[in-house]
Amino acid sequence: MREHLAAAGMAPCDLARRRRPLALVDLVWAGRTFTTLHTVLRNWVEDSREPWPVVRSRLRYLGITARTETSPKTWRRQQHHPWTGDLPARAVQNVSLDRSMWHLLGDREPKTAPSFPPQRWHDDTVSAPVRGEGPTRALATAVALVEAGRxxxxxQRLVRTFSSEPAFAEPWLRSLSHELRPR
Known part of the structure:
Protein backbone atom coordinates (compact mmCIF):
# COMPACT_ATOMS: atom_id res chain seq x y z
CA MET A 1 0.00 0.00 0.00
CA ARG A 2 2.88 2.36 0.71
CA GLU A 3 4.03 2.07 -2.90
CA HIS A 4 0.55 3.03 -4.13
CA LEU A 5 0.36 5.96 -1.72
CA ALA A 6 3.85 7.18 -2.72
CA ALA A 7 2.87 7.01 -6.40
CA ALA A 8 -0.14 9.21 -5.55
CA GLY A 9 2.07 11.78 -3.77
CA MET A 10 0.99 10.66 -0.31
CA ALA A 11 4.31 9.53 1.16
CA PRO A 12 4.93 11.02 4.64
CA CYS A 13 7.65 13.33 3.28
CA ASP A 14 5.23 14.58 0.58
CA LEU A 15 2.47 15.18 3.12
CA ALA A 16 4.81 16.99 5.53
CA ARG A 17 5.92 19.40 2.79
CA ARG A 18 2.49 20.19 1.35
CA ARG A 19 1.41 23.81 1.57
CA ARG A 20 -2.28 22.98 1.72
CA PRO A 21 -4.09 20.09 3.42
CA LEU A 22 -4.93 16.96 1.46
CA ALA A 23 -8.62 16.05 1.56
CA LEU A 24 -9.45 12.37 1.26
CA VAL A 25 -13.06 11.89 0.20
CA ASP A 26 -15.04 8.64 0.25
CA LEU A 27 -18.60 7.46 0.01
CA VAL A 28 -18.74 6.03 3.53
CA TRP A 29 -20.72 3.02 4.66
CA ALA A 30 -19.01 2.08 7.94
CA GLY A 31 -15.68 3.89 7.79
CA ARG A 32 -13.37 0.88 7.31
CA THR A 33 -11.63 2.40 4.27
CA PHE A 34 -10.61 5.53 6.18
CA THR A 35 -9.65 3.42 9.20
CA THR A 36 -7.34 1.25 7.09
CA LEU A 37 -5.89 4.20 5.17
CA HIS A 38 -5.24 6.25 8.29
CA THR A 39 -3.61 3.29 10.06
CA VAL A 40 -1.27 2.71 7.12
CA LEU A 41 -0.38 6.42 6.94
CA ARG A 42 0.12 6.76 10.70
CA ASN A 43 2.44 3.72 10.87
CA TRP A 44 4.37 4.92 7.83
CA VAL A 45 4.86 8.37 9.34
CA GLU A 46 6.26 6.75 12.49
CA ASP A 47 8.57 4.46 10.47
CA SER A 48 9.82 7.35 8.34
CA ARG A 49 10.34 9.63 11.35
CA GLU A 50 8.50 12.51 9.71
CA PRO A 51 6.94 14.84 12.30
CA TRP A 52 3.43 13.53 13.01
CA PRO A 53 2.13 16.95 14.20
CA VAL A 54 3.03 18.41 10.80
CA VAL A 55 1.56 15.53 8.78
CA ARG A 56 -1.64 15.43 10.83
CA SER A 57 -2.18 19.12 10.15
CA ARG A 58 -2.18 18.33 6.41
CA LEU A 59 -4.83 15.57 6.46
CA ARG A 60 -8.58 15.96 6.05
CA TYR A 61 -11.13 13.15 5.82
CA LEU A 62 -14.50 13.92 4.27
CA GLY A 63 -17.08 11.16 4.44
CA ILE A 64 -20.07 11.32 2.13
CA THR A 65 -22.79 9.61 4.15
CA ALA A 66 -26.46 8.78 3.76
CA ARG A 67 -28.61 11.40 5.49
CA THR A 68 -30.23 10.32 8.75
CA GLU A 69 -32.29 12.04 11.39
CA THR A 70 -30.32 14.64 13.31
CA SER A 71 -30.38 14.09 17.05
CA PRO A 72 -27.91 13.69 19.91
CA LYS A 73 -28.40 9.89 19.61
CA THR A 74 -27.49 9.73 15.90
CA TRP A 75 -24.56 7.38 15.23
CA ARG A 76 -21.67 9.29 13.67
CA ARG A 77 -18.72 7.25 12.43
CA GLN A 78 -16.09 9.77 13.49
CA GLN A 79 -17.27 9.44 17.09
CA HIS A 80 -16.71 5.67 17.11
CA HIS A 81 -13.37 5.17 15.38
CA PRO A 82 -10.34 5.63 17.68
CA TRP A 83 -8.10 6.87 14.84
CA THR A 84 -10.14 10.07 14.56
CA GLY A 85 -8.67 11.11 17.92
CA ASP A 86 -5.29 11.42 16.13
CA LEU A 87 -6.57 14.47 14.28
CA PRO A 88 -8.11 17.83 15.06
CA ALA A 89 -11.93 17.53 15.22
CA ARG A 90 -12.33 19.74 12.15
CA ALA A 91 -10.19 17.34 10.08
CA VAL A 92 -12.84 14.58 10.05
CA GLN A 93 -16.20 15.68 8.69
CA ASN A 94 -19.30 14.25 7.04
CA VAL A 95 -21.49 15.64 4.32
CA SER A 96 -24.76 13.79 3.95
CA LEU A 97 -26.64 12.97 0.79
CA ASP A 98 -30.25 12.03 0.41
CA ARG A 99 -30.40 8.24 1.02
CA SER A 100 -31.62 7.49 -2.50
CA MET A 101 -28.69 9.41 -4.04
CA TRP A 102 -26.19 7.72 -1.70
CA HIS A 103 -27.54 4.27 -2.63
CA LEU A 104 -27.53 5.15 -6.32
CA LEU A 105 -23.85 6.13 -6.19
CA GLY A 106 -22.79 3.47 -3.69
CA ASP A 107 -24.83 0.46 -4.70
CA ARG A 108 -26.15 0.78 -8.24
CA GLU A 109 -23.82 2.90 -10.33
CA PRO A 110 -20.79 1.19 -11.91
CA LYS A 111 -17.37 2.04 -10.48
CA THR A 112 -14.26 3.29 -12.29
CA ALA A 113 -12.19 0.54 -10.65
CA PRO A 114 -12.78 -2.53 -8.50
CA SER A 115 -12.51 -2.33 -4.72
CA PHE A 116 -8.99 -2.14 -3.32
CA PRO A 117 -8.99 -4.18 -0.09
CA PRO A 118 -5.67 -5.14 1.58
CA GLN A 119 -5.54 -8.51 -0.19
CA ARG A 120 -5.20 -6.64 -3.52
CA TRP A 121 -2.38 -4.32 -2.44
CA HIS A 122 0.24 -6.62 -3.99
CA ASP A 123 -1.76 -7.28 -7.16
CA ASP A 124 0.21 -5.91 -10.13
CA THR A 125 -2.96 -5.51 -12.21
CA VAL A 126 -4.18 -2.60 -10.07
CA SER A 127 -1.74 -0.29 -11.86
CA ALA A 128 -3.30 -0.98 -15.27
CA PRO A 129 -6.31 1.03 -16.43
CA VAL A 130 -9.61 -0.82 -16.09
CA ARG A 131 -11.45 -1.17 -19.39
CA GLY A 132 -14.97 -2.16 -20.26
CA GLU A 133 -18.51 -0.87 -20.31
CA GLY A 134 -18.85 -0.44 -16.52
CA PRO A 135 -15.78 1.77 -15.97
CA THR A 136 -16.56 3.73 -19.14
CA ARG A 137 -20.10 4.42 -17.87
CA ALA A 138 -18.72 5.36 -14.45
CA LEU A 139 -16.30 7.87 -16.00
CA ALA A 140 -19.09 9.30 -18.18
CA THR A 141 -21.25 9.73 -15.06
CA ALA A 142 -18.37 11.45 -13.25
CA VAL A 143 -17.86 13.83 -16.19
CA ALA A 144 -21.61 14.57 -16.32
CA LEU A 145 -21.69 15.28 -12.57
CA VAL A 146 -18.71 17.64 -12.86
CA GLU A 147 -20.32 19.42 -15.82
CA ALA A 148 -23.62 19.71 -13.95
CA GLY A 149 -21.73 21.13 -10.98
CA ARG A 150 -20.50 23.93 -13.21
CA GLN A 156 -27.29 27.42 -6.35
CA ARG A 157 -28.92 24.16 -5.15
CA LEU A 158 -25.60 22.98 -3.70
CA VAL A 159 -25.22 26.21 -1.73
CA ARG A 160 -28.78 25.84 -0.39
CA THR A 161 -28.08 22.20 0.53
CA PHE A 162 -24.78 23.01 2.25
CA SER A 163 -26.37 25.78 4.27
CA SER A 164 -28.84 23.27 5.76
CA GLU A 165 -26.06 20.88 6.82
CA PRO A 166 -25.12 20.76 10.52
CA ALA A 167 -21.48 20.81 9.36
CA PHE A 168 -22.12 24.26 7.84
CA ALA A 169 -20.91 25.68 11.13
CA GLU A 170 -17.42 24.59 10.04
CA PRO A 171 -15.39 27.33 8.33
CA TRP A 172 -14.12 25.00 5.57
CA LEU A 173 -17.70 24.18 4.44
CA ARG A 174 -18.77 27.82 4.52
CA SER A 175 -15.67 28.63 2.46
CA LEU A 176 -16.56 25.93 -0.07
CA SER A 177 -20.10 27.28 -0.22
CA HIS A 178 -18.76 30.76 -1.08
CA GLU A 179 -16.55 29.28 -3.80
CA LEU A 180 -19.58 27.50 -5.30
CA ARG A 181 -21.80 30.58 -5.43
CA PRO A 182 -22.60 31.37 -9.06
CA ARG A 183 -20.92 34.46 -10.36
Missing part, protein backbone atom coordinates in the same frame (compact mmCIF):
# COMPACT_ATOMS: atom_id res chain seq x y z
CA UNK A 151 -24.01 25.12 -14.06
CA UNK A 152 -25.55 28.04 -12.22
CA UNK A 153 -28.72 26.20 -11.15
CA UNK A 154 -26.88 23.21 -9.68
CA UNK A 155 -24.40 25.45 -7.87
Missing amino acids: TRSVR
Whole structure:
Protein backbone atom coordinates (compact mmCIF):
# COMPACT_ATOMS: atom_id res chain seq x y z
CA MET A 1 0.00 0.00 0.00
CA ARG A 2 2.88 2.36 0.71
CA GLU A 3 4.03 2.07 -2.90
CA HIS A 4 0.55 3.03 -4.13
CA LEU A 5 0.36 5.96 -1.72
CA ALA A 6 3.85 7.18 -2.72
CA ALA A 7 2.87 7.01 -6.40
CA ALA A 8 -0.14 9.21 -5.55
CA GLY A 9 2.07 11.78 -3.77
CA MET A 10 0.99 10.66 -0.31
CA ALA A 11 4.31 9.53 1.16
CA PRO A 12 4.93 11.02 4.64
CA CYS A 13 7.65 13.33 3.28
CA ASP A 14 5.23 14.58 0.58
CA LEU A 15 2.47 15.18 3.12
CA ALA A 16 4.81 16.99 5.53
CA ARG A 17 5.92 19.40 2.79
CA ARG A 18 2.49 20.19 1.35
CA ARG A 19 1.41 23.81 1.57
CA ARG A 20 -2.28 22.98 1.72
CA PRO A 21 -4.09 20.09 3.42
CA LEU A 22 -4.93 16.96 1.46
CA ALA A 23 -8.62 16.05 1.56
CA LEU A 24 -9.45 12.37 1.26
CA VAL A 25 -13.06 11.89 0.20
CA ASP A 26 -15.04 8.64 0.25
CA LEU A 27 -18.60 7.46 0.01
CA VAL A 28 -18.74 6.03 3.53
CA TRP A 29 -20.72 3.02 4.66
CA ALA A 30 -19.01 2.08 7.94
CA GLY A 31 -15.68 3.89 7.79
CA ARG A 32 -13.37 0.88 7.31
CA THR A 33 -11.63 2.40 4.27
CA PHE A 34 -10.61 5.53 6.18
CA THR A 35 -9.65 3.42 9.20
CA THR A 36 -7.34 1.25 7.09
CA LEU A 37 -5.89 4.20 5.17
CA HIS A 38 -5.24 6.25 8.29
CA THR A 39 -3.61 3.29 10.06
CA VAL A 40 -1.27 2.71 7.12
CA LEU A 41 -0.38 6.42 6.94
CA ARG A 42 0.12 6.76 10.70
CA ASN A 43 2.44 3.72 10.87
CA TRP A 44 4.37 4.92 7.83
CA VAL A 45 4.86 8.37 9.34
CA GLU A 46 6.26 6.75 12.49
CA ASP A 47 8.57 4.46 10.47
CA SER A 48 9.82 7.35 8.34
CA ARG A 49 10.34 9.63 11.35
CA GLU A 50 8.50 12.51 9.71
CA PRO A 51 6.94 14.84 12.30
CA TRP A 52 3.43 13.53 13.01
CA PRO A 53 2.13 16.95 14.20
CA VAL A 54 3.03 18.41 10.80
CA VAL A 55 1.56 15.53 8.78
CA ARG A 56 -1.64 15.43 10.83
CA SER A 57 -2.18 19.12 10.15
CA ARG A 58 -2.18 18.33 6.41
CA LEU A 59 -4.83 15.57 6.46
CA ARG A 60 -8.58 15.96 6.05
CA TYR A 61 -11.13 13.15 5.82
CA LEU A 62 -14.50 13.92 4.27
CA GLY A 63 -17.08 11.16 4.44
CA ILE A 64 -20.07 11.32 2.13
CA THR A 65 -22.79 9.61 4.15
CA ALA A 66 -26.46 8.78 3.76
CA ARG A 67 -28.61 11.40 5.49
CA THR A 68 -30.23 10.32 8.75
CA GLU A 69 -32.29 12.04 11.39
CA THR A 70 -30.32 14.64 13.31
CA SER A 71 -30.38 14.09 17.05
CA PRO A 72 -27.91 13.69 19.91
CA LYS A 73 -28.40 9.89 19.61
CA THR A 74 -27.49 9.73 15.90
CA TRP A 75 -24.56 7.38 15.23
CA ARG A 76 -21.67 9.29 13.67
CA ARG A 77 -18.72 7.25 12.43
CA GLN A 78 -16.09 9.77 13.49
CA GLN A 79 -17.27 9.44 17.09
CA HIS A 80 -16.71 5.67 17.11
CA HIS A 81 -13.37 5.17 15.38
CA PRO A 82 -10.34 5.63 17.68
CA TRP A 83 -8.10 6.87 14.84
CA THR A 84 -10.14 10.07 14.56
CA GLY A 85 -8.67 11.11 17.92
CA ASP A 86 -5.29 11.42 16.13
CA LEU A 87 -6.57 14.47 14.28
CA PRO A 88 -8.11 17.83 15.06
CA ALA A 89 -11.93 17.53 15.22
CA ARG A 90 -12.33 19.74 12.15
CA ALA A 91 -10.19 17.34 10.08
CA VAL A 92 -12.84 14.58 10.05
CA GLN A 93 -16.20 15.68 8.69
CA ASN A 94 -19.30 14.25 7.04
CA VAL A 95 -21.49 15.64 4.32
CA SER A 96 -24.76 13.79 3.95
CA LEU A 97 -26.64 12.97 0.79
CA ASP A 98 -30.25 12.03 0.41
CA ARG A 99 -30.40 8.24 1.02
CA SER A 100 -31.62 7.49 -2.50
CA MET A 101 -28.69 9.41 -4.04
CA TRP A 102 -26.19 7.72 -1.70
CA HIS A 103 -27.54 4.27 -2.63
CA LEU A 104 -27.53 5.15 -6.32
CA LEU A 105 -23.85 6.13 -6.19
CA GLY A 106 -22.79 3.47 -3.69
CA ASP A 107 -24.83 0.46 -4.70
CA ARG A 108 -26.15 0.78 -8.24
CA GLU A 109 -23.82 2.90 -10.33
CA PRO A 110 -20.79 1.19 -11.91
CA LYS A 111 -17.37 2.04 -10.48
CA THR A 112 -14.26 3.29 -12.29
CA ALA A 113 -12.19 0.54 -10.65
CA PRO A 114 -12.78 -2.53 -8.50
CA SER A 115 -12.51 -2.33 -4.72
CA PHE A 116 -8.99 -2.14 -3.32
CA PRO A 117 -8.99 -4.18 -0.09
CA PRO A 118 -5.67 -5.14 1.58
CA GLN A 119 -5.54 -8.51 -0.19
CA ARG A 120 -5.20 -6.64 -3.52
CA TRP A 121 -2.38 -4.32 -2.44
CA HIS A 122 0.24 -6.62 -3.99
CA ASP A 123 -1.76 -7.28 -7.16
CA ASP A 124 0.21 -5.91 -10.13
CA THR A 125 -2.96 -5.51 -12.21
CA VAL A 126 -4.18 -2.60 -10.07
CA SER A 127 -1.74 -0.29 -11.86
CA ALA A 128 -3.30 -0.98 -15.27
CA PRO A 129 -6.31 1.03 -16.43
CA VAL A 130 -9.61 -0.82 -16.09
CA ARG A 131 -11.45 -1.17 -19.39
CA GLY A 132 -14.97 -2.16 -20.26
CA GLU A 133 -18.51 -0.87 -20.31
CA GLY A 134 -18.85 -0.44 -16.52
CA PRO A 135 -15.78 1.77 -15.97
CA THR A 136 -16.56 3.73 -19.14
CA ARG A 137 -20.10 4.42 -17.87
CA ALA A 138 -18.72 5.36 -14.45
CA LEU A 139 -16.30 7.87 -16.00
CA ALA A 140 -19.09 9.30 -18.18
CA THR A 141 -21.25 9.73 -15.06
CA ALA A 142 -18.37 11.45 -13.25
CA VAL A 143 -17.86 13.83 -16.19
CA ALA A 144 -21.61 14.57 -16.32
CA LEU A 145 -21.69 15.28 -12.57
CA VAL A 146 -18.71 17.64 -12.86
CA GLU A 147 -20.32 19.42 -15.82
CA ALA A 148 -23.62 19.71 -13.95
CA GLY A 149 -21.73 21.13 -10.98
CA ARG A 150 -20.50 23.93 -13.21
CA THR A 151 -24.01 25.12 -14.06
CA ARG A 152 -25.55 28.04 -12.22
CA SER A 153 -28.72 26.20 -11.15
CA VAL A 154 -26.88 23.21 -9.68
CA ARG A 155 -24.40 25.45 -7.87
CA GLN A 156 -27.29 27.42 -6.35
CA ARG A 157 -28.92 24.16 -5.15
CA LEU A 158 -25.60 22.98 -3.70
CA VAL A 159 -25.22 26.21 -1.73
CA ARG A 160 -28.78 25.84 -0.39
CA THR A 161 -28.08 22.20 0.53
CA PHE A 162 -24.78 23.01 2.25
CA SER A 163 -26.37 25.78 4.27
CA SER A 164 -28.84 23.27 5.76
CA GLU A 165 -26.06 20.88 6.82
CA PRO A 166 -25.12 20.76 10.52
CA ALA A 167 -21.48 20.81 9.36
CA PHE A 168 -22.12 24.26 7.84
CA ALA A 169 -20.91 25.68 11.13
CA GLU A 170 -17.42 24.59 10.04
CA PRO A 171 -15.39 27.33 8.33
CA TRP A 172 -14.12 25.00 5.57
CA LEU A 173 -17.70 24.18 4.44
CA ARG A 174 -18.77 27.82 4.52
CA SER A 175 -15.67 28.63 2.46
CA LEU A 176 -16.56 25.93 -0.07
CA SER A 177 -20.10 27.28 -0.22
CA HIS A 178 -18.76 30.76 -1.08
CA GLU A 179 -16.55 29.28 -3.80
CA LEU A 180 -19.58 27.50 -5.30
CA ARG A 181 -21.80 30.58 -5.43
CA PRO A 182 -22.60 31.37 -9.06
CA ARG A 183 -20.92 34.46 -10.36
